[in-house]
Amino acid sequence: MRLEKKIAVVTGGASGIGAAICELFAREGARVVVADIDADGGAQTVSSIESDGGDAIFVKTDVSQEDEVSDLVTATLDSYGGVDVLVNDAAAFVFGEVQDVTADDWAKVLGVNVLGAAHTVKNFLPTMSDNGGGSIVNIASISSLIAQPAFVPYNTSKGALLQLTRCLALDLAKYNIRVNCICPGSIYTAGTERHIQFEKIDKAEFLKEASESNFLKRVGEPIEIAYGALFLASDESSFVTGTPLIMDGGFLAQ
Ligand SMILES: NC(=O)c1ccc[n+]([C@@H]2O[C@H](COP(=O)([O-])OP(=O)(O)OC[C@H]3O[C@@H](n4cnc5c(N)ncnc54)[C@H](O)[C@@H]3O)[C@@H](O)[C@H]2O)c1
Numbered sequence: 001m002r003l004e005k006k007i008a009v010v011t012g013g014a015s016g017i018g019a020a021i022c023e024l025f026a027r028e029g030a031r032v033v034v035a036d037i038d039a040d041g042g043a044q045t046v047s048s049i050e051s052d053g054g055d056a057i058f059v060k061t062d063v064s065q066e067d068e069v070s071d072l073v074t075a076t077l078d079s080y081g082g083v084d085v086l087v088n089d090a091a092a093f094v095f096g097e098v099q100d101v102t103a104d105d106w107a108k109v110l111g112v113n114v115l116g117a118a119h120t121v122k123n124f125l126p127t128m129s130d131n132g133g134g135s136i137v138n139i140a141s142i143s144s145l146i147a148q149p150a151f152v153p154y155n156t157s158k159g160a161l162l163q164l165t166r167c168l169a170l171d172l173a174k175y176n177i178r179v180n181c182i183c184p185g186s187i188y189t190a191g192t193e194r195h196i197q198f199e200k201i202d203k204a205e206f207l208k209e210a211s212e213s214n215f216l217k218r219v220g221e222p223i224e225i226a227y228g229a230l231f232l233a234s235d236e237s238s239f240v241t242g243t244p245l246i247m248d249g250g251f252l253a254q
Pocket of ligand 1: 013015035062184185186189190
């Protein structure tokens with residue numbers, strides 16, 4: 001029960017890594033607010049938590065829209081009365097070389113991946129600071145740290161999310177709020193499936209290539225990232241702030 005009595009808000013909690021974080025946090029005693037644009041997936045996460053004996057609600061939220069984030073804060077306070085942990089996991093997956101990327105694509109990827117996190121932090125800040133502090137965990141990526149072919153919009157957004165993490169860690173330390181991010185390598189999720197379908201690439205080939213690119217010779221699982229988020233969310237990481245936790249099977253170490 002490493003999050004006993006804590007209230008956690010997880011954006012992107014309807015699927016993949018976000019859903020694994022919601023379920024693990026609930027097993028560790030947190031009451032969880034699942035925030036996502038996907039109502040069906042969000043309901044599934046809540047029902048999986050409830051059937052495990054946990055406590056969760058779903059709030060339909062597009063994090064790129066600040067008025068919806070403001071409603072998320074209201075719903076969280078109405079149901080649970082505060083927030084201790086905020087996980088920014090929601091992401092738009094927009095790829096391509098710069099000449100392929102439209103102004104709408106840029107607005108989407110930066111709107112969700114960067115502004116979405118800024119909106120949630122800004123809107124949850126008053127209640128978090130009034131409650132004496134908390135922990136914010138942003139789900140960044142190895143793409144925050146390196147260039148990858150034809151990944152311009154996504155990597156730009158994830159690089160910005162890493163810098164947002166560091167700047168927030170500095171500015172929010174005075175409120176006893178720690179801000180960290182996780183940089184996952186290749187993790188097999190619904191997001192991966194969509195990427196494979198969208199790019200019309202061969203799934204077996206993609207997974208083989210992704211596996212061979214790291215020391216452990218496999219892709220990761222959402223729960224492996226959730227354990228990193230649990231550490232950063234809990235008081236066990238009380239001296240950790242402004243840091244990118246790289247969880248990539250050794251990909252960046254080679
Ligand atoms: N899967 C990987 O290999 C991998 C690697 C590195 C980083 N990440 C990061 O991990 C996080 C989760 O990725 P995933 O693979 O689990 O993807 P996923 O597609 O399974 O989950 C992303 C969730 O975000 C939600 N979402 C999208 N736009 C939203 C919006 N505007 N408002 C609210 N919710 C929105 C989606 O509905 C979905 O439920 C993302 O931040 C992603 O960039 C994933």
